[in-house]
Amino acid sequence: MKTPKRSHLHLEHSPPDEETLTGPVEDYLKAIYEIGRGNVSVATNDIAQKLGLTAASVSGMVRRLATQGLLSYERYRGVMLTETGRRAALRTIRRHRVIESYLSHALEYPWDRVHDEAERLEHAASDELVNRMAAAIGEPVVDPHGAPIPSREGLMDETVHLSLAELGAGYGARVVQVSDDDPEMLRYLGELSIVPGVELIVLGKAPYDGPITLRIAGTKLSIGPALAAQVMVQPLSDPDAPAH
């Protein structure tokens, strides 16, 4: 399928027969994918907020992307990626996450700094480079924050995880993924050893959105619910059972 399907509108100036998306276009597709988990209709404002743009800018861009067959768009009704758009988004996400992993594993980048660097490199790196990076560090399946890396074929694990804030008192869980875009928060989580792979137990939750008390690797600590909401976990089978 070399030629992307066109939408009903037909304002095109040059035939978009390509795979030569610009940086901003890749950013839009990625944002739309990440907000909509791939196949839900997404609101203009949410895209604008995620990209740090005005809603007006998003309206304009989204109209053009629709004429290029990357998404379907009904005004005032939001936006949904087409299959072509979805593939492009996943390609960019793969690049981003492989680059993050490579920086972390091969160049000892601290985990709070890989995101910004990858944000720029993802638009410049060729597929060949990304694949070589992935091979060099053993084809990782998650990035340093625990986010799943799409395969070369464009498949990604889309499991939705529970957040630590949603976990009931007494439950044990393994940290699966943390939000990746706030370096300061990442440094703080790192200090607390709240990183993908570690196991923890929720000792207690103060009411009215109060702090959550945890035990991690023998240490007791407590964090606020806003932070806990950024930490995705996989509950361990048995309440009160120690991390196996």
Added chain:
Amino acid sequence: MKTPKRSHLHLEHSPPDEETLTGPVEDYLKAIYEIGRGNVSVATNDIAQKLGLTAASVSGMVRRLATQGLLSYERYRGVMLTETGRRAALRTIRRHRVIESYLSHALEYPWDRVHDEAERLEHAASDELVNRMAAAIGEPVVDPHGAPIPSREGLMDETVHLSLAELGAGYGARVVQVSDDDPEMLRYLGELSIVPGVELIVLGKAPYDGPITLRIAGTKLSIGPALAAQVMVQPLSDPDAPAH
């Protein structure tokens, strides 16, 4: 010296208090540096040709770069980098060559493919990334084609080398550097083992721009003068002496 000096023109719209050069601007500065070897006045047409643009486009851009203090410009008279422009150019050249070296050493990129990849990455990679790459492969001083890498402080070996085409018959020499931007030519040179570091002897030069006969590592071969002109060499002390 945080504030770049302004030229006579004063059309600026936003204060360029920067270090935030765009990709195209970095390309212009790099091209001007490479054509002028750093401190010679450079012609509009030469810049246009090097960048694959029209002369008209270059005229326009160059005027803007002058208002930003990156180069000095007198219309119809060519262009010369300021100290600020020179530093920016060398920063980009360092990025390019470190990236080429890294791709080659750490990711086993073939030497004919590193240039194009670096051409895109050089605008996206941070100084931190470039420095980590350089450190990871032992602070190389030349790139895979033998071109010198500017230091972090912006100093570069500017030695001008003889080309193989200029070398007299009977002379021995060590290949120092080859032109980097033609992948096909690089593959061919690689097949012939004409790579930086190897020693060779010019056995003969046919007159009227005829082929040049060489011995490299025991093998005899001959190449045309156009190709030989792209190979820079360091003559070895003694004519007829075998490569020591």
Added chain:
DNA sequence: CTAACATGTTAGTCTATCCTAATATTATAG
């Protein structure tokens, strides 16, 4: 020293991407 050629610049467009301000649509609270 001037005509012809080479080289360089300006004028006027174009596209991509963003913005602000004004307007339109949809959703919601009484």
Added chain:
DNA sequence: CTATAATATTAGGATAGACTAACATGTTAG
């Protein structure tokens, strides 16, 4: 079921970067 709030879109404009066509300046050959 309307008035208001929330959301989204259009209108109009800016900037960076590129192009073509027309014009200007320099250089050089007789």
